[in-house]
Amino acid sequence: xxxxxxxxxxxxxxxxxxxxxxxxxxxxxxxxxxxxxxxxxxxxxxxxxxxxxxxxxxxxxxxxxxxxxxxxxxxxxxxxxxxxxxxxxxxxxxxxxxxxxxxxxxxxxxxxxxxxxxxxxxxxxxxxxxxxxxxxxxxxxxxxxxxxxxxxxxxxxxxxxxxxxxxxxxxxxxxxxxxxxxxxxxxxxxxxxxxxxxxxxxxxxxxxxxxxxxxxxxxxxxxxxxxxxxxxxxxxxxxxxxxxxxxxxxxxxxxxxxxxxxxxxxxxxxxxxxxxxxxxxxxxxxxxxxxxxxxxxxxxxxxxxxxxxxxxxxxxxxxxxxxxxxxxxxxxxxxxxxxxxxxxxxxxxxxxxxxxxxxxxxxxxxxxxx
Numbered sequence: 010x011x012x013x014x015x016x017x018x019x020x021x022x023x024x025x026x027x028x029x030x031x032x033x034x035x036x037x038x039x040x041x042x043x044x045x046x047x048x049x050x051x052x053x054x055x056x057x058x059x060x061x062x063x064x065x066x067x068x069x070x071x072x073x074x075x076x077x078x079x080x081x082x083x084x085x086x087x088x089x090x091x092x093x094x095x096x097x098x099x100x101x102x103x104x105x106x107x108x109x110x111x112x113x114x115x116x117x118x119x120x121x122x123x124x125x126x127x128x129x130x131x132x133x134x135x136x137x138x139x140x141x142x143x144x145x146x147x148x149x150x151x152x153x154x155x156x157x158x159x160x161x162x163x164x165x166x167x168x169x170x171x172x173x174x175x176x177x178x179x180x181x182x183x184x185x186x187x188x189x190x191x192x193x194x195x196x197x198x199x200x201x202x203x204x205x206x207x208x209x210x211x212x213x214x215x216x217x218x219x220x221x222x223x224x225x226x227x228x229x230x231x232x233x234x235x236x237x238x239x240x241x242x243x244x245x246x247x248x249x250x251x252x253x254x255x256x257x258x259x260x261x262x263x264x265x266x267x268x269x270x271x272x273x274x275x276x277x278x279x280x281x282x283x284x285x286x287x288x289x290x291x292x293x294x295x296x297x298x299x300x301x302x303x304x305x306x307x308x309x310x311x312x313x314x315x316x317x318x319x320x321x322x323x324x325x326x327x328x329x330x331x332x333x334x335x336x337x338x339x340x341x342x343x344x345x346x347x348x349x350x351x352x353x354x355x356x357x358x359x360x361x362x363x364x365x366x367x368x369x370x371x372x373x374x375x376x377x378x379x
Contacts, residue, residue, distance in 0.1 A: 161309035171337035196321030
């Protein structure tokens, strides 16, 4: 049995200059590395010479930016640098976004809208981007723990009754929701309620039963008094009886004194105004106010100022599914659905319920989102 060798004897078996000897494998490895490096350098040089930029693209462009696939410099103003917000805002208008209750630094556009991720919608931002800020102060991470909606003020300065307008006892028959709530061209929202368009068919007021002039809408009682006095005076002047009372001038005699119509004119005017400005009648049938001032109505154009609701996508549902207008007896009790109505259809495994479903990151009026 051989004796084990010492470390010194083992070390003497190693040639200290072995790495200087030529070896075919090392030569092949060197030539292969040098060739690949030279090929890559030539490829990059040729691409620069031919103005080709596609070799740097890491993925396909989104459909909205497909026309920019061969115009990298439109967005990438600096070589090998991240796209700045100025490049995005040169084409896209976007207001500032300030999360509720906080003022963190404004995030970059590309932090939520990442390009070169394939043929995906850039506007489809995942909830994680929103929850990174919003979950800290409201605790909202899904529709299941979403807070109740903040609605617009319900006081519209109107005396309006949905139930009576949907009644079968109306003289011209019951109204439907679509008679007054008519969609905008885009179908998402409704056109503002206007007297001439929505109310005048049934609520056109006349000065009195004997005078056919229709009362102009939208004026205050002082202007209404002047208008009524002018209309009634013209009627007195055109009355045949008043013409005979005035008589005609006789040659050689002074013209007869005009009759005193002041008391009669004022009496007729006051009677007409009383009918128009008595609570529950005339103008004050619908409007808040008194005999000196009519309060202008304030019907919100958006009942959910911190969200957006698309009626067009919900047109398959009946209005009564969400709105109980049949039981609404006063304007201050407008039935704007709450979060529980949305949860009936939206949520996990049902209709979409992402943050972007109802909330716009770039609202037209940023102050309304603070």
